[in-house]
Amino acid sequence: MSDAVQRDALKRLAAEQAVTLIQSGMVVGLGVGSTAIFAIRRIAELLASGELRDIVGVPCALRVEEEAQRLGIPLTTLEEHSQVDLTIDGADEVDPQLNLIKGGGAALLREKIVAQSSRREVIVVDEAKLSPVLGTQWAIPVEVVRFGWGAQARWIASLGAEVALRRQPDGEPLTTDQGNYILDCNFGPIADLTTLATQLSLRTGIVDHGLFLGLATDLIVAGADGIRHIQRPAS
Incomplete structure (x- = not known):
């Protein structure tokens, strides 16, 4: 298995781990990026099988909206639901305090608006995105x-x-x-x-x-040793 294929497999596992945090009846933020798309596909599968019900999504980009519609995920807006129960999104760089750099997918404005409206902001990344100090790897x-x-x-x-x-x-x-x-x-x-x-x-x-400071509540990391779930300490 090539490194790229293995990395994608780990991203999918991490995204699917994040989806286990969703419960029926939730308003869910649908993030942007190669990892977040695995989560969107898994949500669609669970809705189709009946394992999840009454989910509505708030997409963070027009292309995410189009993909969610294609997969049959019902959508809503922040005007209809001002509070998002849980958002699953990716990040370009993450520091040990769960601060983020985002915007590699050019959707940072909508992503931040949805993050600010979310009770729980779950970030899913592969371990290459972890950094001791933001700005080390990413502009x-x-x-x-x-x-x-x-x-x-x-x-x-x-x-x-x-x-x-x-x-x-x-x-x-x-x-x-x-x-x-x-x-x-x-x-x-x-x-x-x-x-x-x-x-x-x-x-x-x-x-x-693209500085997302103090917004992430959970970090799910896909790495060579498996999947890790890190939560921000309660303030």
């Missing part, structure tokens, strides 16, 4: 409005980041579901996450950023 995606995006890029660079506009394979700028651009901002290992998150949040023209 921070920052979603910006298209007007004046270059000014935002220069300002973020002044904070010490290498900044690149995310582009599609044809070279055109990638646009999010909201029609915004993404700047990938490489700060290297970040010593003060809270200060940086605050600076980015306060800047006009920045819609949101």
